[in-house]
Amino acid sequence: MRKQLIPHTDLSVSRICAGCMGLGGGWEKDTPITPDLEKQAAALLDKALELGINFFDNANIYARGRAEEVFGRALAARPGLREQIIIQSKCGIRWADDPPGTPQRFDFSYENILSTVEGSLRRLHTDYLDILLLHRPDVLWEGEEIAKAFAELKQSGKARYFGVSNQNRFQMEYLQSFLPDPLVANQLQMSLLHNGFAEVGISFNQHVAAYPDGWEGVLEYCRLKGVGLQAWSPLDRGALNGDTANLPANVQKTAVLVEQYAQARSVPAEAVQLAWLLKHPAQIIPVTGTTRPDRLAACSRADEVELSREEWYSLFASARGHEMP
Ligand SMILES: NC(=O)c1ccc[n+]([C@@H]2O[C@H](COP(=O)([O-])OP(=O)(O)OC[C@H]3O[C@@H](n4cnc5c(N)ncnc54)[C@H](OP(=O)(O)O)[C@@H]3O)[C@@H](O)[C@H]2O)c1
Numbered sequence: 001m002r003k004q005l006i007p008h009t010d011l012s013v014s015r016i017c018a019g020c021m022g023l024g025g026g027w028e029k030d031t032p033i034t035p036d037l038e039k040q041a042a043a044l045l046d047k048a049l050e051l052g053i054n055f056f057d058n059a060n061i062y063a064r065g066r067a068e069e070v071f072g073r074a075l076a077a078r079p080g081l082r083e084q085i086i087i088q089s090k091c092g093i094r095w096a097d098d099p100p101g102t103p104q105r106f107d108f109s110y111e112n113i114l115s116t117v118e119g120s121l122r123r124l125h126t127d128y129l130d131i132l133l134l135h136r137p138d139v140l141w142e143g144e145e146i147a148k149a150f151a152e153l154k155q156s157g158k159a160r161y162f163g164v165s166n167q168n169r170f171q172m173e174y175l176q177s178f179l180p181d182p183l184v185a186n187q188l189q190m191s192l193l194h195n196g197f198a199e200v201g202i203s204f205n206q207h208v209a210a211y212p213d214g215w216e217g218v219l220e221y222c223r224l225k226g227v228g229l230q231a232w233s234p235l236d237r238g239a240l241n242g243d244t245a246n247l248p249a250n251v252q253k254t255a256v257l258v259e260q261y262a263q264a265r266s267v268p269a270e271a272v273q274l275a276w277l278l279k280h281p282a283q284i285i286p287v288t289g290t291t292r293p294d295r296l297a298a299c300s301r302a303d304e305v306e307l308s309r310e311e312w313y314s315l316f317a318s319a320r321g322h323e324m325p
Pocket residue numbers: 018019020021022057058135165166187188231232233234235236237238239241242270287288289290291292295
């Protein structure tokens with residue numbers, strides 16, 4: 001697996017990041033961590049390492065903390081591994097009833113950022129996060145508070161670099177104006193079927209059915225400033241891989257095309273889907289979500305696939321359901 005340097009950092013990461021949202025046994029409250037869940041996390045971690053994947057994405061909320069916990073236990077059982085991998089986690093989404101009686105909400109307050117990181121470090125069995133992301137924009141955010149929290153985390157060594165997720169260009173730019181160090185990541189939903197990031201580039205000054213609001217300038221801002229782009233749900237949760245008979249015509253057609261390109265190269269379909277993101281010159285890092293070592297191996301083969309410009313546009317046209325304007 002080839003590696004790339006995240007701009008403004010010393011982090012050399014695999015072109016594919018292994019997301020950990022599926023670890024820890026789901027979103028239910030108060031469910032126990034079983035030996036099987038521990039084994040699942042350990043097997044995914046070991047397979048990732050074998051494949052040359054050294055970048056792992058987590059969040060305090062995944063499986064209500066159990067995703068970080070099972071990953072952390074696997075890490076703790078592998079002495080010396082921590083310094084060889086890059087761990088990213090997130091803060092800012094709060095469950096309802098935390099504390100009792102509160103609604104689900106976003107919280108970028110100084111106190112919540114710091115206490116969330118403490119919890120993540122404890123569960124992950126590590127002293128530091130390589131990257132901390134603000135998970136989803138908090139409408140009530142105060143730039144000064146975020147800057148104060150980041151400064152303290154950096155100074156104490158508990159988080160090395162900072163980024164965002166699900167933010168538009170203006171939110172990034174506004175937040176950046178409070179920070180002494182550059183934001184190093186924006187993690188966004190990007191895939192063949194969730195293709196607003198690409199659509200926005202061709203739909204200006206055109207009559208299009210669904211203009212992808214919010215995407216204006218996101219890629220350009222990130223490329224201009226060196227904010228690393230990461231794609232969540234890069235496989236559309238398997239929508240293109242199973243039985244597509246009841247799905248819209250564009251999805252069916254895209255699945256057929258993906259399979260055709262995959263067969264021509266003797267690689268799994270997942271490899272072609274991720275290669276579509278990797279082809280973009282912004283060096284987008286797909287964040288996979290599988291919990292299965294065999295599927296992670298299928299994903300890793302994207303590193304060997306080079307789609308031609310013609311293939312890339314054929315997939316795009318098929319997924320958007322229309323030829324280029
Ligand atoms: N920043 C954010 O707001 C945000 C939001 C969502 C996710 N994320 C991150 O992005 C990562 C990926 O998200 P995702 O899980 O939605 O990504 P994904 O790779 O598009 O989907 C993976 C999920 O789909 C399932 N799936 C079923 N059939 C599949 C197939 N044929 N191929 C691939 N997957 C199939 C997987 O199950 P199996 O486990 O059985 O393979 C897994 O649950 C997460 O782990 C998390 O780290 C971030």
